[in-house]
Amino acid sequence: MDAPPHTPAPGPAAGAAPSGLRASDADRDRTADILREALAEGRLTAEEHGERIGAVYAARTLGELEPLVGDLPRPGGAARGSAPAHPRPYGAGPEGPESTENLVAVFGGAARKGRWRVPRRTNAFALFGGVEIDLTEAVFERRENVVNAVAVFGGVDIKVPENVTLRTTGGGIFGGFDVRTQEAPDPDAPVVSVTGFALFGGVEAKPRRGKRLKNLRAAG
Incomplete structure (x- = not known):
């Protein structure tokens, strides 16, 4: 009697990504x-x-x-466990810039202001110095934007347009972490999330009144 054909062991579902795969x-x-x-x-x-x-x-x-x-529906009704829907583009390409910008002030100062494209993440570090980040004339190419601010015996000052969403997950340790959070009425408005900490220093982020993004999706 012939032996039954070999049945391969079930593997991962097609298209499923290993949970240990590094996130981009x-x-x-x-x-x-x-x-x-x-x-x-x-x-x-x-x-x-x-x-x-x-x-x-x-x-x-x-x-x-x-x-x-895991407890939320995917945009467009995609089922749980499927790849998240692609976000709508803001500017140059569907994902915008993937870079990280670093601003460092050690016994000195550093600033980013004027017309500039906001990267996904901006790291600001002030040690006995000051960092200024002015987003009021910047070009946002994605919704979610992170500013990681660390102030040690120094200060980080962040200004945003008054019609964007401003949030925070940072805190102060013998220092001040003052972020004037606000939710923009437009659900498509950019979101600036300020993280980090202040140690014997200060981090301040607030909307600049009178400064508004005229086109929330402009690539400029």
Whole structure:
């Protein structure tokens, strides 16, 4: 009697990504877009959204991203476990710039202002110095934008247009971390999330009254 044909052991479903796979900037941005939609639909509170956004940009693997949106529907009705829908483009290309910009002031000063394209993440470090980040004339090419500000015996000053959303997950340790949070009425408005800490220093972020983005989706 012939032996039954060998049946291969089941493997991972086609298209499924291993949870230990390193997450890319695009993966984080797509996850952040799902959270933004959930906030706009009232599925998340502003506090819950802020906590999850902070975890999104701290995530290193796809397995760390999935639980952050596991209880939320995907845009367009995609099922749980499928790849997040691609965010709508803001400017040059669907993902915008993937770079990280670093501003360092040690016993001195550093500034970024005027007309400039905002990267996905801006790191600001002030040690016995000051960093100024002015976003009032900047070009936003994505919805979710992170400013990681660290002030040690120094200061970081951040200004944003009055019609963008401003959130924070940072704090002060023998210092001040003053972020005047606000939610923009337009759900498509850019979001600036300020993270980090102040140690014997200060981080301040606030909307600049009278400064508005005329076209929230302009590539400029």
